[in-house]
Amino acid sequence: MSNKDDIRRYKDGERLHHWIVAITFILLAMSGLALFHPSLYWLTNLFGGGQWTRILHPFIGLVMFVSVMVLMVRFWRHNLVNRDDLRWIRYLPDALHKREGRLPPVGRYNAGQKIIYWSTVIGMFLLLFSGLIMWQPYFAPVFPIGLVRFAILVHAFSAILLMMVIILHIYAAIWVKGSLQAMVKGTVSRTWAKKHHPLWYREVTQEERK
């Protein structure tokens, strides 16, 4: 698939943090769902039992939060929303049926990727604060019980929404061939860049000519 002509899309550090987020997310989703729905309680076995699941989950969460913050700082500039993003969303249903002609030209990220970026960032803040408030035995005892109840609800809701966003993210990476290479090797093919991120491709090639 790849060759010397490929374009660099992600630096080593960016990929490292992405995969820290990915792995901690999987661990958090499994341990969180284990305590969310009785039918998934068996997942606690993967973490050494119910007590261990309860102990580990918040610490893994802190690792994920820190790594998401690193990604947030590295990528925020590319994820600012512009007018073309709305058009992109309007024609997304067409694109899902492989009629991509009407999509506006995309820069480094398309509107879908920006939605994933911002919901992950916002979701992580919600999860951090609600998680701290409900964290036994360290923090929960100092908060009023009504706030703890609210935090548990917020934690569950934002976690489920984040999981839905991540399912879409994973599927997009599977569906759009050549995307995974960006996060594994850090490079993408020129045809991939031309097709999916033409504005970004133009930027990159202009820099190459200089």
Added chain:
Amino acid sequence: MASMQSLDIKNRSATSLPSPSVRSHTELAKLIDVSKCIGCKACQVACMEWNDLRGPVGENTGVYDNPQDLNEHTWTLMRFSEVEPDDFSFEWLIRKDGCMHCDDPGCLKACPAPGAIVQYANGIVDFISEKCIGCGYCIAGCPFDIPRLSRADNRAYKCTLCSDRVAVGLEPACVTTCPTGCITFGTKEDMKQQAVLRIADLNSRGYDNAGLYDPPGVGGTHVMYVLQHADRPGLYHGLPEDPRISPMVGFWQGITKPLAIGALALLAMASFLHFIKHGPNVAEDDDDAPSRDKTRDRKEESSHVE
């Protein structure tokens, strides 16, 4: 645990299917007649003695409450309140605080560990501590602020209504020890009838608002109070007027769970269906790209590049 005991469990935390329910049972209850309590704390001592509980020695802060609050070593606690129920009287109300053994227990609803909280068919709500994971959800679920988490072993504790004694036909330790007959134990029906007699007596002594505290918001309780001022339970160290499981806990534990799991499964399924209907999205100049769509896609692409 004897296997027959599983027949006596009516509800089990984090369990979606019903428990074995072939046997019929009589509901039991403890009745605490607050008007007869002299605040001797014998019940507190009996509880510690029977359950082998001994907390660290506390500090005197100038009130009779000792210790200051319920904790993992103190499953029942005398709460002393000096109140002026009206303009011309002063009363010292003493309430034995502890688990109310709700018929609709918020702790059990909130608990994520299967079988860590059970409700026996006789109404007793019990923590099966070896299954407790220490998350504290029972604390969030309880409308009476009863369960306490131990810092030493990270498990939640509360009054068991002496389920071990009751199982062999004894009454709870606090009932046995009470010197004034303030605490009685029996079938819930009997206790309600006894409460009627007590309330009539209190009425005749000028307590017009005397009544039984058996709050319907939690399906009734298996620990009930006879109160001199049943119209104002808040006088008794903040006993909640209309306790019920917080709507936030009910929402989180109710409709949210199946909907959330369903939404996740649906989304994963939809993604899969999309893939098998439309196939992968390939940038067409790649070597392994299918050739049939090439010309059409190229034409479309040229319309927006440059």
